[in-house]
Amino acid sequence: CGVFAVLAPGQAVANLTYFGLYALQHRGQESAGIAVFDDVKVRLHKDMGLVSQVFDQEMLERMPGQLAVGHNRYSTTGSSKVCNAQPVVLMTRLGPLALAHNGNLVNAAELRASLDHLAGEFTSTTDSELIAFALQEAVDSGLGWNAAIRAAAARCRGAFSLVIGTPDGLFALRDGHGIRPLVFGMLGEPEQGQWVASSESCGLDIIGATFVDDVQPGELIHFRQADPIPERQRWCEEPSKLCVFEMIYFARPDSRFFGESLYSYRVRIGEVLARENPVAADIVIGVPDSGIPAAIGYSHTSGIPFADGLIKNRYVGRTFIQPTQAMREAGIRVKLNPLPDVLSGKRVVVIDDSIVRGTTSRKLVAALRDAGATEVHMRISSPPVTHPCFYGIDTDTQDHLIAARLTLEEIERHLGVDSLSYLSKEGMVEAAQANSSHFCTACFDGQYPIEMDEEVRNSKLM
Ligand code: SF4
Ligand code: MG
Numbered sequence: 001c002g003v004f005a006v007l008a009p010g011q012a013v014a015n016l017t018y019f020g021l022y023a024l025q026h027r028g029q030e031s032a033g034i035a036v037f038d039d040v041k042v043r044l045h046k047d048m049g050l051v052s053q054v055f056d057q058e059m060l061e062r063m064p065g066q067l068a069v070g071h072n073r074y075s076t077t078g079s080s081k082v083c084n085a086q087p088v089v090l091m092t093r094l095g096p097l098a099l100a101h102n103g104n105l106v107n108a109a110e111l112r113a114s115l116d117h118l119a120g121e122f123t124s125t126t127d128s129e130l131i132a133f134a135l136q137e138a139v140d141s142g143l144g145w146n147a148a149i150r151a152a153a154a155r156c157r158g159a160f161s162l163v164i165g166t167p168d169g170l171f172a173l174r175d176g177h178g179i180r181p182l183v184f185g186m187l188g189e190p191e192q193g194q195w196v197a198s199s200e201s202c203g204l205d206i207i208g209a210t211f212v213d214d215v216q217p218g219e220l221i222h223f224r225q226a227d228p229i230p231e232r233q234r235w236c237e238e239p240s241k242l243c244v245f246e247m248i249y250f251a252r253p254d255s256r257f258f259g260e261s262l263y264s265y266r267v268r269i270g271e272v273l274a275r276e277n278p279v280a281a282d283i284v285i286g287v288p289d290s291g292i293p294a295a296i297g298y299s300h301t302s303g304i305p306f307a308d309g310l311i312k313n314r315y316v317g318r319t320f321i322q323p324t325q326a327m328r329e330a331g332i333r334v335k336l337n338p339l340p341d342v343l344s345g346k347r348v349v350v351i352d353d354s355i356v357r358g359t360t361s362r363k364l365v366a367a368l369r370d371a372g373a374t375e376v377h378m379r380i381s382s383p384p385v386t387h388p389c390f391y392g393i394d395t396d397t398q399d400h401l402i403a404a405r406l407t408l409e410e411i412e413r414h415l416g417v418d419s420l421s422y423l424s425k426e427g428m429v430e431a432a433q434a435n436s437s438h439f440c441t442a443c444f445d446g447q448y449p450i451e452m453d454e455e456v457r458n459s460k461l462m
Contacts, residue, residue: 001086001102001392002027002072004203005163007170007223008187008194014063016187016196016207017070021051023206024199026252027102028074031085035098038065040167042096046071046085066225069165071100074394084124087165088132092139095167099135101128102199103159103180104392106452111155131156135164146222149173150235153220158450159243159391161215163197169224172197176238177449178217179391179440181246181257184230185209195223195230200255211256217241241449244439245393247432248382249290249353258432263293268431269381269423270297270351277421278302279349279377285309287352287364288336294381295351304349309342309368336364344372354382355422356395358402358414365416378415380422383444384408388460390452395443398462 002024006013014036021032032054033046043063047054051072071086087098105111105127112119115133122129134155138148145166153160159179164171174182185204187194196209204211215221218236243250246257253263273294284304286295289312299306316335348368355361361378368376384403389395398404402411412420425444432439442448 001074001100002199002203003100003102003161003163003182003197004070004199005068005100005165005170005172005197006187006195006207007067007225008196009066009225011187011194012060013065013068014060017068018051018055018060019206020196020198020203021070021072023203023252024072025051027199027250028072030075030080031073031082032071033073033085033087033100034060034063034068034070035087035089035165036063036065037067037096037098037165037167038063040095042089042098042165044087044089044098046082046087048080048082048085067165067170069098069100069163069170079125084126086126086128088124088129090132090136092136094139094145097132097135097139098165099128099132100163101131102161102182102392103175104390105130105156105158105160106390106450106456107157109453109455114155127158131160131162145171146220146231149220153235161199169222169227170195170197171220171222172215173220173235174215174217176218176236177241177440178214179241179243179450181242181251181255182215183211184213184215184221184223185211190228193224193226193228197221197223200251202252202255205254239449240438241440242438243391243393244428244432244441245354245382245389245395245443247439248428250393253289253293265432266293266353266381267297267300269428270294270299271301272297272427272431273351273379273381273423274298274301276424276427277379279379279419281347281349281375281377283307283309283342283346284349284351285342287350287360288312290354291350291352291381294353295349298349298351298379302349307342308339309348309350309371310336310338310364312336336367338367338371340371343368346373347375347377348373349377349379351379351381353380354385355380355402355411356385357400358411361415369416375418376416377419378417378421380420382428383422383425385443387443387446387448389443390448390456390460391440391442391450393443397460404462
């Protein structure tokens, strides 16, 4: 999911949030929503569909206010229905709250059971709503916003990057490991105290906000109206475990992590991939869009020319985000078309960022051969995905992961390639110029940084 929030009295905050969500559309395409605080009153609009389908100018103009919270949803828990769209808006003793969540809790059943007395008020099947109810309960028990948010977060286990609008300003929080990203920035000059929080820095860029910092893992930040200095505090101390899949695939290439764009990181892993897995060939192509930067890096290092061998229909979304296998398969056929003029008679290295189920790759290889490629060598700029994700990326259950079921030779045969190799885990982590302990790499090695409840574990592992 994508989360975005703006606290900027005097600005068209709903409009700014619309653009922020537009930049974060890749993080979720099922539903979108914006809640705007007009003094202490909240207007909420959310619906199924893309940001541009859910909102129009007229609607945004009917949402004036000083603080807006927005969300793009990509379902990992709870089905794909409008009742599961966010933000979640609830009333408390201290006025309304509007909460948007990116991530996935691994103790949702336990949390739901502990909120059983409120079950009649639940309107969704998401873990995100449970966080909002835990917060409402903490406020109604007598705590102030800050203490209540920390109390609610302490009941959650898993991945949660949160933005929370309240009558006392905007709060932004990341779980102790910082599994999902969250950054903040400002509009105008610091003394204006106009704050923006966004899942990724590309959301700041689009509205002309200046990047200030990451919300750090385990940090809670309180932005107050017109206050030039936000209040920052650690609510939890855990080792940092940013999702490495954000670096490899999920986040936008123009978003900046650790001071550089992911485009640069992805070019660099392509260079490492070429050193680790060389092959004789005539051209290097990337699978658009996510395989392109690594293909450019592979070409740099190998000296094999880069070419555009596949054209992507720009109006098709990410195939894996479609909720069913049947839709996913239909999605691939309309998404990519090979260029025979480029491919015919050539030995081709094709680079993609990941193989998850293998659905994309198998069709792709057949299409490249149809277009005249004489050899197809597939190189993947991440290690084999062998384990499911429990923290908010929908990489499917373990039995659907091709690398969990088949050996490398079997996968080669299944895909119909002349050769296949993957980036090493060391290569992936070293290219990020950080220590491996800074990342969650569980889908590549099964080292889950946060223990899951038993039935959660069993729901996805073979
Ligand atoms: Fe990211 Fe994989 Fe960890 Fe999930 S399991 S948080 S996708 S690295
Ligand atoms: Mg791709």
